[in-house]
Amino acid sequence: MSQPNDLPNDQQPPEPKGDEVPVGSPQSAPGICPECGGSGRIAERPCPTCGGSGTINVLVGDA
Numbered sequence: 001m002s003q004p005n006d007l008p009n010d011q012q013p014p015e016p017k018g019d020e021v022p023v024g025s026p027q028s029a030p031g032i033c034p035e036c037g038g039s040g041r042i043a044e045r046p047c048p049t050c051g052g053s054g055t056i057n058v059l060v061g062d063a
């Protein structure tokens with residue numbers, strides 16, 4: 001029974017916001033090319049949709 005009892009109130013560290021915001025502008029999001037499924041190739045040929053990169057930049061909110 002020799003513990004000092006002069007501890008201040010429990011200082012809880014500020015909790016970070018739980019909502020993780022995706023990197024990038026909200027109106028554009030990188031997505032996997034639906035044509036090649038992200039492989040960038042279709043039938044051993046460069047996917048014309050994504051240009052062989054496998055990913056496309058989808059613009060959203062551009063109504």
Ligand SMILES: [Zn+2]
Binds near residue numbers: 037041048055
């Ligand atoms: Zn593609």
